[in-house]
Amino acid sequence: MTSKDQALLHAKAQVFKALGHPTRLFMIQELSKGERCVCSFAEQVGADFSTVSKHLTVLKHAGLVDDEKRGQQVFYRLRVPCVMQFMNCIEAVLKSNAAASAQLLR
Amino acid sequence: MTSKDQALLHAKAQVFKALGHPTRLFMIQELSKGERCVCSFAEQVGADFSTVSKHLTVLKHAGLVDDEKRGQQVFYRLRVPCVMQFMNCIEAVLKSNAAASAQLLR
DNA sequence: TGCATACTTGGTCAAATTACCAAATGATTG
DNA sequence: CAATCATTTGGTAATTTGACCAAGTATGCA
Numbered sequence: 001m002t003s004k005d006q007a008l009l010h011a012k013a014q015v016f017k018a019l020g021h022p023t024r025l026f027m028i029q030e031l032s033k034g035e036r037c038v039c040s041f042a043e044q045v046g047a048d049f050s051t052v053s054k055h056l057t058v059l060k061h062a063g064l065v066d067d068e069k070r071g072q073q074v075f076y077r078l079r080v081p082c083v084m085q086f087m088n089c090i091e092a093v094l095k096s097n098a099a100a101s102a103q104l105l106r
Numbered sequence: 107m108t109s110k111d112q113a114l115l116h117a118k119a120q121v122f123k124a125l126g127h128p129t130r131l132f133m134i135q136e137l138s139k140g141e142r143c144v145c146s147f148a149e150q151v152g153a154d155f156s157t158v159s160k161h162l163t164v165l166k167h168a169g170l171v172d173d174e175k176r177g178q179q180v181f182y183r184l185r186v187p188c189v190m191q192f193m194n195c196i197e198a199v200l201k202s203n204a205a206a207s208a209q210l211l212r
Numbered sequence: 213t214g215c216a217t218a219c220t221t222g223g224t225c226a227a228a229t230t231a232c233c234a235a236a237t238g239a240t241t242g
Numbered sequence: 243c244a245a246t247c248a249t250t251t252g253g254t255a256a257t258t259t260g261a262c263c264a265a266g267t268a269t270g271c272a
Binding site: 021047048050051054055069071072073 | 229230231232233234238239240
């Protein structure tokens with residue numbers, strides 16, 4: 001494997017890693033319905049404002065979302081709609097997979 | 107959000123988390139070409155046998171792969187072909203996204 | 213039966229992640 | 243300009259992750 005392949009592999013893993021947290025995954029799901037400001041997440045997620053902001057930063061660095069400041073608010077937008085497709089596929093797998101579901105859905 | 111939704115969200119996040127490591131992602135890519143025994147990965151990945159085995163366990167618990175013992179070898183198989191589709195989508199995004207690429211492909 | 217081969221499991225330790233608090237920045241309002 | 247609202251940044255502590263080594267289990271062969 002070339003070092004370029006290595007880099008690409010690492011980059012892709014970073015994207016998955018960014019999605020590998022319940023709060024961030026929730027944010028992605030919400031963003032798939034339309035843009036949202038940080039404040040709207042802060043309420044909904046029930047975590048500290050700073051925590052929410054940091055999660056959004058992770059998603060942004062992974063290239064999954066874009067942000068735009070308008071007035072004093074910052075709006076985030078989903079950049080990668082194909083995530084949702086995969087999310088549906090995973091959901092189907094989880095539901096069809098007794099072994100993993102028993103472990104994961106607990 | 108109901109606690110059932112919470113559980114599902116958590117389960118999905120676990121799946122992404124499992125994919126969020128270069129070695130495990132590599133394994134998934136290789137498995138998309140066909141089944142493989144642990145030993146074959148051990149050589150290729152260049153990590154300790156036990157490390158390889160643990161990575162495969164993570165993928166298995168996430169429901170992404172199946173394993174089958176035949177003789178003294180254990181063969182792993184990809185359970186979720188749709189991962190590859192998403193992988194391609196991510197790859198496209200990474201290549202089209204200067205900002206993230208600069209960070210991630212370094 | 214005894215020994216090699218192919219894995220898995222348990223332990224340990226360093227590094228990464230995540231959450232919160234406090235403080236800093238930036239835009240808006242009085 | 244001072245005060246306030248929305249958000250980010252920095253610091254710290256608790257938890258999780260990942261890598262290796264050593265030891266354990268299971269299969270196959272002499």
